[in-house]
Amino acid sequence: MEISRRNFIKASGGLAAFGMIGTGSLNRWIRPAAAEGAEEEKIAYTFHPPNCGGRCSMKCTVRKGKLVKIEPNEWPDGHHKKVCLRGLSEVERVYSPDRLKTPLKRVGERGEGKFVAISWDEALTTIADKLTEIKGKYGGKSILWSNSSGVQYPMSTLAALIGAQEHGALDFGIDMSQAGGQSIVMGPFNITNTNEITDWVNSNLVLLVGNNLLETSLTDAAFFFDAKEKGTKMVCIDPVFSTTAAKCDQWIPLRPGTDSALYLGMIHLVLNNQWYDQEYVRSYTSAPFLIREDNQRILRDEGNNYLVWDKNSDSPRPVDAPGILPELEGEFTVNGVKVKTVLTAFTEHIRQYTPAWAAKVTEIPEEVITDLTREYALGGPASIQWGLGGPDKWYHSDTTGRLATILAGLTGNIGRVGGGVGQGTQHVTCWSWVTAMGSWDLPPEFAPAPAEVPFSDIPTASTSIKAFFFQGNMLHQMIPDYNTSLKWADSLEFIAVVDNQHCDSVNYADIVLPACSSFESEYDIAYLINERNHILLQQKVIEPLFESKSDFQIEKELAQKLGLDQYLPETPEDYVRALLNSPDPALQGITVEALKANQCIMRLNVPDQPYVAYLDRVFGTESTKLEFYNELFLEDHCAFPVWEEPNEASPANPLYQKYPLMLGSPHARFRAHSTFSNARWLLQINNEPLVRINPIDAQARGIQNKEFVEVFNDRGSFQCRCQIVNDMRPGMVQLSEGWWSRYFQKGDLQEVTNPNKNPRGKKLLYGPIVAFLDTLVEVKKVEG
Numbered sequence: 001m002e003i004s005r006r007n008f009i010k011a012s013g014g015l016a017a018f019g020m021i022g023t024g025s026l027n028r029w030i031r032p033a034a035a036e037g038a039e040e041e042k043i044a045y046t047f048h049p050p051n052c053g054g055r056c057s058m059k060c061t062v063r064k065g066k067l068v069k070i071e072p073n074e075w076p077d078g079h080h081k082k083v084c085l086r087g088l089s090e091v092e093r094v095y096s097p098d099r100l101k102t103p104l105k106r107v108g109e110r111g112e113g114k115f116v117a118i119s120w121d122e123a124l125t126t127i128a129d130k131l132t133e134i135k136g137k138y139g140g141k142s143i144l145w146s147n148s149s150g151v152q153y154p155m156s157t158l159a160a161l162i163g164a165q166e167h168g169a170l171d172f173g174i175d176m177s178q179a180g181g182q183s184i185v186m187g188p189f190n191i192t193n194t195n196e197i198t199d200w201v202n203s204n205l206v207l208l209v210g211n212n213l214l215e216t217s218l219t220d221a222a223f224f225f226d227a228k229e230k231g232t233k234m235v236c237i238d239p240v241f242s243t244t245a246a247k248c249d250q251w252i253p254l255r256p257g258t259d260s261a262l263y264l265g266m267i268h269l270v271l272n273n274q275w276y277d278q279e280y281v282r283s284y285t286s287a288p289f290l291i292r293e294d295n296q297r298i299l300r301d302e303g304n305n306y307l308v309w310d311k312n313s314d315s316p317r318p319v320d321a322p323g324i325l326p327e328l329e330g331e332f333t334v335n336g337v338k339v340k341t342v343l344t345a346f347t348e349h350i351r352q353y354t355p356a357w358a359a360k361v362t363e364i365p366e367e368v369i370t371d372l373t374r375e376y377a378l379g380g381p382a383s384i385q386w387g388l389g390g391p392d393k394w395y396h397s398d399t400t401g402r403l404a405t406i407l408a409g410l411t412g413n414i415g416r417v418g419g420g421v422g423q424g425t426q427h428v429t430c431w432s433w434v435t436a437m438g439s440w441d442l443p444p445e446f447a448p449a450p451a452e453v454p455f456s457d458i459p460t461a462s463t464s465i466k467a468f469f470f471q472g473n474m475l476h477q478m479i480p481d482y483n484t485s486l487k488w489a490d491s492l493e494f495i496a497v498v499d500n501q502h503c504d505s506v507n508y509a510d511i512v513l514p515a516c517s518s519f520e521s522e523y524d525i526a527y528l529i530n531e532r533n534h535i536l537l538q539q540k541v542i543e544p545l546f547e548s549k550s551d552f553q554i555e556k557e558l559a560q561k562l563g564l565d566q567y568l569p570e571t572p573e574d575y576v577r578a579l580l581n582s583p584d585p586a587l588q589g590i591t592v593e594a595l596k597a598n599q600c601i602m603r604l605n606v607p608d609q610p611y612v613a614y615l616d617r618v619f620g621t622e623s624t625k626l627e628f629y630n631e632l633f634l635e636d637h638c639a640f641p642v643w644e645e646p647n648e649a650s651p652a653n654p655l656y657q658k659y660p661l662m663l664g665s666p667h668a669r670f671r672a673h674s675t676f677s678n679a680r681w682l683l684q685i686n687n688e689p690l691v692r693i694n695p696i697d698a699q700a701r702g703i704q705n706k707e708f709v710e711v712f713n714d715r716g717s718f719q720c721r722c723q724i725v726n727d728m729r730p731g732m733v734q735l736s737e738g739w740w741s742r743y744f745q746k747g748d749l750q751e752v753t754n755p756n757k758n759p760r761g762k763k764l765l766y767g768p769i770v771a772f773l774d775t776l777v778e779v780k781k782v783e784g
């Protein structure tokens with residue numbers, strides 16, 4: 001599977017508690033509606049595309065043209081047959097009063113939300129004219145083009161046709177921070193997790209690090225419990241006693257933002273006690289490479305080959321020379337230059353990070369760190385499965401991912417059945433056998449303009465951007481420090497938004513286009529994805545509601561206005577057929593016709609066993625080895641990873657005196673980000689934002705449970721009720737991300753989040769890191 005964020009449960013009584021529901025209970029409450037007009041009933045199959053990452057396959061009942069029932073569809077591999085409450089709530093949300101019903105033109109100030117309905121012709125002509133005018137004046141790069149992660153059909157083809165500056169998912173600086181660090185060690189990769197989740201049953205130990213899988217990868221819960229029942233020890237490392245922590249064998253609460261310190265302490269123990277896998281480290285890592293004392297660079301010969309010290313000949317030899325036995329440790333002199341092995345230098349570097357030091361920084365008892373490390377290193381195969389909502393969203397998160405990968409490498413857990421390291425949430429661990437899909441190709445003269453700066457830097461950087469065309473809730477969700485983003489948006493000459501719901505970003509647009517939901521289409525076939533070793537086809541379930549159109553149709557009609565439609569597929573089916581048109585044997589026999597005959601879902605022709613990457617232990621780095629030392633970061637003083645205090649949310653920061661609480665914004669099981677904020681069925685059980693606060697912090701501020709509070713810092717503030725909880729460390733507060741602004745008494749969560757970027761992020765494969773969690777606030781009671 002391509003690396004794209006978009007590609008991106010036996011239900012039991014226990015699972016129903018956190019969002020999953022068995023079909024038995026579903027049938028009970030839906031049955032009364034089934035009585036009327038059964039003759040006008042049809043079944044259609046689709047999949048669910050919001051960015052919870054799940055892509056559940058759905059069997060939909062349509063009665064008299066109305067979507068009345070959603071059930072999980074059958075999968076060839078029945079393990080995946082699931083649907084959650086959000087999926088079920090679509091029966092109501094598709095018909096929500098918040099649906100955008102007609103194209104709109106802004107009549108009030110930006111942000112005021114005053115619009116008038118206009119015709120499609122006027123809306124598309126206005127957009128086409130504006131884009132043409134702006135491109136004529138300032139060039140294609142002055143048009144910023146992007147989409148939210150929950151949008152299933154990005155209009156990227158049109159972006160390329162007009163040469164706009166398109167920002168794709170990997171450029172948002174979100175979710176790929178640890179992956180950026182991982183790629184320093186492992187090289188670029190297809191998938192951020194090395195082992196498929198079905199391989200967890202082969203692990204002795206799985207570390208879920210800031211990973212609330214049981215709420216954020218709901219449909220993978222069965223795999224978690226399969227492993228647990230098989231005897232895999234599950235350990236959750238999280239400052240909060242999360243749903244996942246509650247189901248693990250061990251919970252290790254750490255101070256937020258200190259995952260790197262924990263890994264450094266663990267690596268100290270592994271190196272000092274020689275708990276590493278000697279043969280693995282010698283053969284597949286840079287441990288025997290030689291670092292020059294004079295310039296700190298890795299020693300190479302004239303042919304640019306990496307040199308190692310060969311034990312057999314007692315001389316330096318190229319790493320791939322036959323018959324050699326590389327020394328892992330030692331200091332040597334080569335042509336008058338003093339060198340030492342990477343492993344020796346690393347052992348010296350790590351000396352400062354003792355377990356006692358790590359215990360002090362992370363606030364985890366030293367013996368817990370030692371026991372955990374011993375179990376991880378000596379009791380493997382073992383797996384590290386990081387989350388994205390916690391350890392990924394800090395200023396230095398690249399180091400966290402880098403250290404986790406080094407720890408896995410030292411212990412031989414990469415390219416090993418039952419091992420593994422990487423992103424273990426957002427259903428990504430279900431991505432697996434790599435399949436080369438076909439594509440819809442454009443003539444080579446059409447390409448988007450290169451990005452000038454990373455997406456989240458745009459509001460504060462000097463760029464050519466004058467217009468912004470986007471699908472989804474970009475302004476509200478994807479950029480921290482909302483007040484600054486809105487000021488920037490207001491400075492633009494033109495903004496157009498395409499969404500199906502009236503989300504917050506809509507209010508800043510000059511022209512709004514109503515998209516239809518994923519259940520609606522003008523065409524019999526709407527879309528196709530490759531997910532969980534299966535190909536899923538999306539059929540039309542119902543006709544587009546109100547005056548809405550599919551994103552496909554909008555792209556096509558806008559391209560027509562711009563005289564560019566000859567390059568686009570005629571129908572979504574053309575596009576779907578292009579995707580299936582690939583010589584990859586995994587796709588053999590999978591056609592549109594075969595999919596239709598198989599309830600729109602077929603398994604890829606791939607092996608049954610879990611996917612495990614790098615079984616050959618050849619990595620994507622320049623040396624093809626796992627690289628523990630990286631010259632690229634010499635000038636950043638982290639050629640070996642180092643401990644750095646968080647950028648903002650640290651007691652070492654003077655600002656801490658004024659704003660002593662760290663603000664987390666985890667992902668809620670009731671929403672996928674801002675999607676489902678307005679789902680009325682879900683609002684019945686989760687009806688308003690509640691800031692979670694520890695009793696100690698609440699008492700110190702004279703705050704009672706459910707009172708209105710203001711959360712604030714120098715960037716902004718928001719007001720909502722609080723919830724006093726004792727499942728969370730003191731010194732931090734939490735509010736789940738994604739609530740629409742209208743649910744706050746005042747302000748918005750995104751007003752306070754930290755926009756600072758680590759300059760070394762520019763060197764990372766996936767760009768700079770958005771540090772949403774590296775945020776300090778204070779909380780006070782709202783009087784009156």
Ligand SMILES: Nc1nc2c(c(=O)[nH]1)N[C@H]1C(S)=C(S)[C@@H](COP(=O)(O)OP(=O)(O)OC[C@H]3O[C@@H](n4cnc5c(=O)[nH]c(N)nc54)[C@H](O)[C@@H]3O)O[C@H]1N2
Binds near residue numbers: 216238670
């Ligand atoms: N229901 C639901 N599912 C989703 C989504 C959604 O919005 N709703 N969004 C999807 C997307 S795009 C993403 S990125 C994923 C996110 O998936 P997760 O990473 O599982 O998301 P979170 O619950 O935000 O964060 C996980 C945990 O990190 C903890 N944490 C906070 N700070 C730290 C820290 O410094 N260190 C450690 N070790 N832990 C910390 C939090 O307490 C939380 O329990 O979820 C995906 N799945």
Ligand SMILES: Nc1nc2c(c(=O)[nH]1)N[C@H]1C(S)=C(S)[C@@H](COP(=O)(O)OP(=O)(O)OC[C@H]3O[C@@H](n4cnc5c(=O)[nH]c(N)nc54)[C@H](O)[C@@H]3O)O[C@H]1N2
Binds near residue numbers: 050153472772
């Ligand atoms: N404070 C804070 N902010 C965060 C995070 C955090 O942890 N804390 N997490 C971040 C993360 S990990 C992520 S991935 C992002 C996610 O942020 P986004 O990618 O922006 O995700 P959503 O909020 O779900 O926005 C999806 C939007 O697309 C619209 N939409 C849905 N389907 C369609 C369609 O078919 N066509 C069109 N045109 N529109 C459609 C929806 O109505 C919705 O408005 O949020 C980030 N923001």
Ligand code: SF4
Binds near residue numbers: 049
């Ligand atoms: S929201 Fe996610 S888990 Fe729920 S039905 Fe949709 S795809 Fe499945």
Ligand SMILES: [Mo]
Binds near residue numbers: 174175388
């Ligand atoms: Mo995400």
